[in-house]
Amino acid sequence: MFSDKNEFKESFLKRIEMSLGKAFPDSTKRDQFHILGNMIREHISTNWIQTNEHYRLNQKKQVYYLSIEFLLGRLLGQNLLNLGIYDIVQEGLHDLGISLHDLEEVESDAGLGNGGLGRLAACFMDSLASLDLPGHGYGIRYKHGLFEQRIVDGFQVELPEQWLRHGHVWEVRKPDLTVEVPFWGRVETIKGKDGKLIFEHRDAEYVSAVPYDLPVVGYQNTTVNTLRLWSAEPSRYQPNRDMMRYKRDTEAISEFLYPDDTHDEGKILRLKQQYFLVSASVKTILRQFSSRQSNIEDLPEHVAIHINDTHPVLAIPELMRILLDEYGLDWDKAWRVTTKTFCYTNHTTLSEALEKWSVRIFQPLLPRIYGIVHEINERYCQQLWEKYPGEWDRIKHMAIISYDEVKMAHLAIAGSYSVNGVAKLHTDILKTREMNMFYNFSPEKFNNKTNGITxxxxxxxxxxxxxxxxxxxxxxxxxxxxxxxxxxxxxxxxxxxxxxxxxxxxxxxxxxxxxxxxxxxxxxxxxxxxxxxxxxxxxxxxxxxxxxxxxxxxxxxxxxxxxxxxxxxxxxxxxxxxxxxxxxxxxxxxxxxxxxxxxxxxxxxxxxxxxxxxxxxxxxxxxxxxxxxxxxxxxxxxxxxxxxxxxxxxxxxxxxxxxxxxxxxxxxxxxxxxMFIFGLRSEQVLDYYSYGGYVASEYYHHDERIRQVVNQLVNGFFSDNDEPFDLIYDSLLTENDYYFVLRDFxxxxxxxxxxxxxxxxxxxxxxxxxxxxxxxxxxSSDRTIAEYAKDIWGIEQYSLIRK
Structure with a gap:
């Protein structure tokens, strides 16, 4: 890109004058950041186009990573580092009296994630590109992220993240690739000429999924993969009803990560987000596949779709819907293609994190998808019955729909060819406890891939x-x-x-x-x-x-x-x-x-x-x-x-x-x-949960140190302005300290x-x-991704001409 700092300085100064119409001394740090960012993105674009064309022409298998979060952080410094020009740019800017660090500080962290789930996805994207592996991400372009945290008098206050206030220099909007996503409405069943049932989704409310593509730059190679983020916008196909309500409801889909779901409105919005992500993504994946291949039954040989936790699990019935309703496959062929295409990573043993959706919310919002999930459940339960005849409790426990709830983790296991945990201990717990029945039913699906970082x-x-x-x-x-x-x-x-x-x-x-x-x-x-x-x-x-x-x-x-x-x-x-x-x-x-x-x-x-x-x-x-x-x-x-x-x-x-x-x-x-290892082992904790025997009050009464600090939560130890911490006190003693804080103290x-x-x-x-x-x-996530590529996805390295 730049052979030395002088070439960079000349190009940078010229771009400032041409793009901003002002002299360099009059430019602000934000001006300088945007000019530098645009220069880098334009340079990346050549390799980005070549990478995509290379994938298209070689027609080798690709992986698509679906995640509700991608916690990217700032990209300027990382892109410069991966391109191998960080020092050149830093030295050139220094000569101009500009600190590269100051320009990096101008960039907002992309508000696309919350914690480890999203950061793992970002590390995986980096490793895929750096290892010359054909892998792309799909997520949602949250306008206001999770939230910006402020502390006022010791209390958390949530404000909207304004990370897009000044635009996002790395993204490319592609409105010509917009996908329409339906909600609500009703499903009509009619008979076709050959007697085959045809399902038509009528009176749906459509939302436009508009893609914004971000380049994912490999480390000092020529591979540039794609992270595609979907933005929800009003559809031009939507009938003219209550347009203000429709516009508000539509834009809410990609406004915040994890909206509060303590009420039905929040639950509906979360479910909308999840279907919005997977519907737009799966349709696009199939569109790309169809441009290269003609036989849809060959999909698993060319595509692996990875589900990062339960949030994108609706991709499974969405692919079934497309194969059944648009490609005309019969159920058995569609299910065979689907179950050879999807793989699922479980990230938790916490029951509250294994998503469940009430049928009364799910069915009216996604009528055709619910019908497919219901049929998957019926056939899955029939398989269970054949293996475990008369074991109703086992079948009720393993069913995808039971007690008027759709269980997303169960759907993920049933519809995937691979189910992996993210550490040896975690995978062992899944196999022996949390998902033991599923492991016994299909042990070949379960494997471990210990996480990594870039x-x-x-x-x-x-x-x-x-x-x-x-x-x-x-x-x-x-x-x-x-x-x-x-x-x-x-x-x-x-x-x-x-x-x-x-x-x-x-x-x-x-x-x-x-x-x-x-x-x-x-x-x-x-x-x-x-x-x-x-x-x-x-x-x-x-x-x-x-x-x-x-x-x-x-x-x-x-x-x-x-x-x-x-x-x-x-x-x-x-x-x-x-x-x-x-x-x-x-x-x-x-x-x-x-x-x-x-x-x-x-x-x-x-x-x-x-x-x-x-x-x-x-x-x-x-x-x-x-x-x-x-x-x-x-x-x-x-x-x-x-x-x-x-x-x-x-x-x-x-x-x-x-x-x-x-x-x-x-x-x-x-x-x-x-290291400094302490505390209960996992088997001890799990035994306590299974058989009881832990009494938190005993530790409170027998350890003066514990008694003193626990009492200080409620006895006025803190200033008069601080309310007592009764809730925490009660969680430790009245509710018997579910997470064994006093036991390990x-x-x-x-x-x-x-x-x-x-x-x-x-x-x-x-x-x-x-x-x-x-x-x-x-x-390192390089090791993790190499294992995924070989053991789960079946994708191979193939690089362009190296630098």
Whole structure:
């Protein structure tokens, strides 16, 4: 693109004058960002077109990844890095008196996701392109994202994300590829000339799905895949009824991620979103397939459609509808094609996250789709009956429709040829407990694919200082093959490397401290232990356990003059779902504790508590490289995998965690002695759930530390302005502490004491840190995607001419 910085500067200055009609000194940072972004996107376009044409002409199998979330973060720096021109652009801008970092700050994080599900999808897109694999994503272009979090008096306040206020420089709107999606109406059945039944969807309300395409740039190759995002707009085919209501209802489909579904209106909107995504996507996939192939029964040989969790499961009956109603296949042929095309990733063992839809909502909104799901259920139950005659309880449990609910996970399993978990422990729990009946019925479908992260963003981009140190130490082979980080293991006792590692960590801590001072007005000690828990706020992730431990430390410092500890800064970042009142209460508790701890003259030099509002990808890129300690403390058996744990590991933080999700595999690789493992094991938790025996009040009565901090939730310990935390108190005692916070409290305190003792021996701490980085390469999404490609999708690498 640019051979050197001078060529870049000349082109950049010329574009500013031609595009803006103003001299360079008069341009703003936003002007400069948009000019640079447009230059990069235009350059990408050549390879983007060539990649798509190459796929079309070669007619090899492609994968389409359907996800309700794609948590992309900012793309300017990542695209420059993947194109191999980051340094050229940075140096050229510097000569012009512009900071590339400042231009990156202009870009908003794309409001397309919430947590690990969406970030995993983004990492997968990056790995597919970087490995020269033919894979594309389909999602929704949410106008206002999830929400922008603000903290007012310690309470979370939700505002619309305005990430599209100034446009999105990377997207290309393609209105000529608009797809019409029907809702409501009725289905009429008529007989055709050959006596075959024909189903016609009449009086439907149509919504236009308008595609916006984003290029997904591979790392220093010529592959550019596509992420297509659908925007809901009024259809020109819609009859002129109540147009204002229709316009409002239509635009709501792509306005917010995860609308509140505590009422029917929200449930209907969520279901609309899901069908909108899959209907537009499946129609487009088949349109592309038909332009290359003539026999629809060959679809599975050329297309794999991957369902990322249960949100896109309606793609299964949608493909059936098209095969039956538009291609005229009989049921058996259509079902054979469908079940050889779809594969499904399960991301949870939480029953509330396995979606179910009331028939009374589903049937009127999607009448033809409901009819197909009903028929799938009838035939599936017949198969079950043939294998388990007379076992009505088993069949009711496994049915896709039962007790007037449509069970999306059951539909996903029935309609897919592959069902995978995202960590060994998670997959084992699915097979032996949560989905044991389905596993026994079709064991060949179940497999494991442990999650991964893209080191290109979470190491190369977010921590260039560490990247340079690693290159200096072991060479640059790990950049293309992250498992080469294992070469670092033999340097774990190298005193020079340890000292350099310490310096790099200190740089990142000082950078984060500057962010905290700017954003929160709080000065933190960069020599303190930076202890970080950043993730979605949910009871099972146990931010509460972390906070209760901080309260314990506060009490200990105040009451025990002999108590000493290394100064510790506890950093939180999390969004709570708008309708999740309990999670919002925990955010308030964090702020109440922070207010108490940070202003107490006796404790403020030993412990500080920081909550960074509006946690997002770009903020994570600043927080994670600065962390000394990574909090991965979910109730064992509840976290399917986790990917934050991998990001911290790759940046040299040491994990305090339960043996849950991918923590188990991390411990197997790096050794439990190089982590701080505590608490119940998954089998113990599951036994408690199955057989009982846990009494939270016993821990409350027999441990003075627990009794003190739990009482402080309601006894006026916090300021008069703070309402008591009765809801949290009751969850621990009256409701018997469902996530075993009190059961694991003592072990958690002990683990933190080990952290404090180890940190006092820098060589030992740094040795463990280096070993964690060395073993983190396995947890690259490149490894994960290579396994998906080989074991599930059956797709092959095929690249254009390399640079």
């Amino acid at each position: 080191h290109r963003r979470w190491l190369l981009k977010s921590n260039p200082e560490l990247t340079q140190l690693l290159v200096h130490t072991i060479g640059d082979s790990f950049i293309k093959d992250p498992e080469q980080l294992m070469e670092l293991e033999r340097y774990s006792n190298d005193s020079v490397l340890q000292e350099d590692m310490k310096k790099v960590k200190q740089i990142k801590k000082e950078q984060l401290a500057a962010r905290i001072l700017d954003q929160n007005g709080l000065s933190v000690d960069t020599e303190s232990i930076f202890d970080v828990q950043v993730k979605r706020l949910h009871a099972y992730k146990r931010q509460l356990l972390n906070v209760l431990h901080i309260m314990y430390l506060y009490n200990r410092i105040k009451e025990d003059s002999s108590f000493t500890m290394h100064p510790q800064t506890f950093i939180f970042g999390a969004k709570a779902s708008p309708g999740y009142y309990y999670a919002k209460k925990i955010i308030k508790l964090i702020h109440s504790v922070a207010n108490k701890v940070n202003h107490d003259p006796k404790t403020k030099d030993l412990i500080k508590v920081v909550f960074l509002e509006n946690y997002r990808v770009s903020l994570a890129e600043e927080i994670i490289p600065a962390a000394n300690v990574s909090e991965q403390i979910s109730t064992a058996s509840k976290e399917a995998s986790g990917t934050g744990n991998m990001k911290f590991m790759m940046n040299g933080a040491l994990t305090i965690g339960t043996l849950d999700g991918a923590n188990v595999e991390m411990a197997e690789r790096v050794g439990q002695e190089n 003592s072990a958690y305190v002990d683990a933190h004491e080990k952290i404090n003792a180890t940190y006092k021996h820098p060589k030992e701490w740094l040795r463990k840190s280096i070993l964690n980085i060395a073993h983190s390469g396995y947890f």
